[in-house]
Amino acid sequence: MLRASAKANNITVNLAAVMDRTLDSGIEHGDVLLAFADAVTGADQDAAHAARARLVERMGPRALVQAAAIAANYSTNDRAANATGIPLEGMFLEDTAAFRSELGIDDFPSARNTLRR
Secondary structure, X not given: OXXXXXXHOOOXXXXXXXXXXXXXXXXXXXXXXXXXXHHHOOOOHHHHHHHHHHHHHHHOHHHHHHHHHHXXXXXXXXXXXXHHOOOOOXXXXXXXXXXXXXXXXXXXXXXXXXXXX
């Protein structure tokens, strides 16, 4: 979704920054947003509190609400796909092979469902 959204808005994004935080994502406030994403998917409550505070400080309270809603939506989509074992369609499997490999996405345990044909 991020890749498609960036393309639709003519934004050059470095998706490798999702896996390697030393890289610049190319997205304004990307460092804060990635830290927030890590925090909401982790178990460290102090890290989550700090990430929320940094996001509000840098981007404002409305951005926190938007980021939380987006994270919740991604979580819902991911859980539904994993629970039902939805495989990635062949056309998309081929189209995404390069960036999945580059980012190591196929190494995640849930990829076993995605890669089935």
